[in-house]
Amino acid sequence: MARQLSLVTAPAPGPAVLTDVWPPLRAALDGRAPLAVVPADAGSAARARAVLRPEVPLEDGADLVVLTSGSTGDGRGVLLSAAALQASATATLDRLGGPGGWVLALPVSAVAGLQVLVRSALADQAPAVLAPGEALADALGRAPGDRRYTALVPTQLRRFLAAEPDALRAFDAVLVGGAATDPALLARARDAGVPVVTTYGMSETAGGCVYDGVPLDGVGVRAGEHGIELSGPQLAAGYRLDPSATAEVFVDGWFRTRDAGALGSDGLLTVHGRLDDVVVTGGVNVAPAAVEAALREHPAVADAVVLGRPDAEWGARVVAAVVPSPGGAPDLAVLRSWVTARLGAPAAPKELHVVDAVPVLHTGKPDRRAVARLIGGA
Structure with a gap:
């Protein structure tokens, strides 16, 4: 039976995430109702509808469609199965030391924010959602569980390190990704006792899949003439309604990231940046x-x-x-x-x-x- 994709508009950061996005996301993870969470601003929402075309039946094997950022184009809809999302979340929690309570500080229209919800769903614990202007320490105090985690982009790490270093130190892990993190910033954070974990990944890999240069369990990494390539159970099925783009970058079980990088003799991955940048x-x-x-x-x-x-x-x-x-x-x-x-x-x-x-x-x-x-x- 053909399935239709439902579009949910990402609310402003705050409690509405738990009423507007959390329930339909859990339904998507159960395979009951395919979902795409789209940005709220009018321009991005219109682009999302044009790219995702919810009136067209959804491809087989997809439970969540994530709109890429469109930093160098109009963006694409990445087709992710519940199994891929759960494989990524499970490998992440295994690497971090087990399930815990999360503080959601990222937009849920992007894969990094959505993965905080997926990891929370695996632990059956709703995350604490950081509201605009709220102190990180206050959100941390609402996070459930004995272990507590969050995920940030480098700009947030820089801001919280200056304003609330004690709150950052209280986490069991602070994942940082979404963009290259300055080595000097990482050094300052680690010197301050913040348990920073750098992550590398993208929508096509259901989020971060290489932590501190080391692939998560089940993830394959190679670097060569096509740049960094990734494999594993977390890979997307392709792009929404774009088989030619899918065939170009999903090749023989590997995803070609278009990032330049190298694997050291110790097996650690170093990312140099976009090939086309x-x-x-x-x-x-x-x-x-x-x-x-x-x-x-x-x-x-x-x-x-x-x-x-x-x-x-x-x-x-x-x-x-x-x-x-x-x-x-x-x-x-x-x-x-x-x-x-x-x-x-x-x-x-x-x-x-x-x-x-x-x-x-x-x-x-x-x-x-x-x-x-x-x-x-x-």
């Missing part, structure tokens, strides 16, 4: 994530996004959009010297734009297209 300037490959990390270490910079722009002399030039730290006054010459000393001259930005904030996608990742539009007329 590399800026080739003067014949030298520059990874934007590395430049962003260096810029964020400067005391005048609170946040940064790095892009490539066409350049008649260099082929492409490195462009930085930075958010100043309180009282900071970012200066191009100063930041160029700072980056050169750490990464070499080719990585130093040739163009600097100061912005009030970095636009983000519904997943919490930087919206690079929005940043490009923001600085385009400058």
